[in-house]
Amino acid sequence: MDQEATPSQPARTEHPERTASPAGHAEKVSRVELRHLRALVAIVDEGTFTDAALTLGVSQAAVSRSLAAFEQALGVRLLRRTSREVAPTPAGLRVLERARRTLAEVDGLVRTATAGSDGLRLGYAWSALGRHTAAFHRRWAATHPGADLRLVRVNAPTAGLAEGACDLAVVRRAPADRRFGTAVVGEERRVCALAADDPLARRRAVRLADLAARTLLVDRRTGTTTADLWPVESRPVTEETLDVDDWLTAIAGGRGVGVTAESTAHQYPRPGVVYRPVRDAEPVAVRLLWWRADPHPAAPDVIALLTALYADD
Structure with a gap:
């Protein structure tokens, strides 16, 4: 023994067609903070800087500073303010969509970590x-x-x-x-899963030798049984299945048999499938x-x- 004043004008005019250099892009990324994203989303959702500040639990000045810093970092104007409303610019709409997704991802990361x-x-x-x-x-x-x-x-x-x-x-x-x-x-002991109409299903238990001539259905990723359980000279042919549901469906249809831990029998009773102990198989x-x-x-x-x-x- 897993903060104050209204948004300032950005330093540069927006040029959508201009491609930033790798160094310039990295610098912009390093200047963007989660508080910038939260401020933008809150302003758009609440409609005013005042209401955004109430939602975020900070001052109106702090919201204004966060937005100004965000616009400065990106070099684009994100919001247009008039006497009647605050509305995203075309660039603001694009950034807003990504900001929402990024914040959701961060929230998910925190939930996973905790x-x-x-x-x-x-x-x-x-x-x-x-x-x-x-x-x-x-x-x-x-x-x-x-x-x-x-x-x-x-x-x-x-x-x-x-x-x-x-x-x-x-x-x-x-x-x-x-x-x-x-x-x-x-x-857990090993059990054999068989079609209900299989002749071996009439027995109370089976042995590995009884299954040697059968097709053994296996899940190579997570299954507990492979042909190595049998002696080299009498190993069954194997066929791979995708998961437990696929495995059970194939067995019920008579395509083959399966050998598994007895917990599978308790977890997955299935019409058309019976489980019988394998007497001479080592436990799991x-x-x-x-x-x-x-x-x-x-x-x-x-x-x-x-x-x-x-x-x-």
Whole structure:
């Protein structure tokens, strides 16, 4: 053990057709601040400098200075003021659209960076925690009432951790990337998913040898089973599927069989598909994954709770 006076005239006249040099462009960028964008958006939305100041919680002079500095930095006039209204110039309209998008992106960035401070996003690729999912939700809520728990499904090798979609992730194969820390919290037996009318579905359990002549449906990105589970001389033919829904649909249609952790059977009961234990297949380790350089503070509590749940099996 992820400020005063009215806007001043800009220093240069607007020339839409003029292309700035790279150095000039970089200088403009370095002089633009978020307060400039917020001032422009507030003035347009509220209609006056006075109301914009109230919305932003600053003085009217501060709004005026921010707009003047923005126009000075860009070298264009953004707003036209008359005795009756404040209206964007053509350049102002173009900048306004980008300013709104930029502010929304910044807000999203802040929400993402602070998501772990008041909640926990737990990623998974296929089957969450199987039959332990509901119990984990309830126990977490009881012991961490101020930390909202959300389960996030991302069909990726790190179940969304590398993509920034979650704070911690439940995976069922060891990560090759050393940027991630991992802890085994439990084990699950392997089961075979078969079409309901498959002759093997009449059995209470199957063996690997029973499946050697079948087509094995696999998800190479996140699946727990490959042909390597069989001896070299009796490995089944494999066919790749896109995700768990595609996998189940293919199995129900008789295109092949699948071998997976038993949590899949609990998470995805499907008409036309039955699950049978595979007697001689090694179990699947269930792991919690986190960023090694920036471990989430909830990781120890999650490990302890999951370990306790799986120990009750």
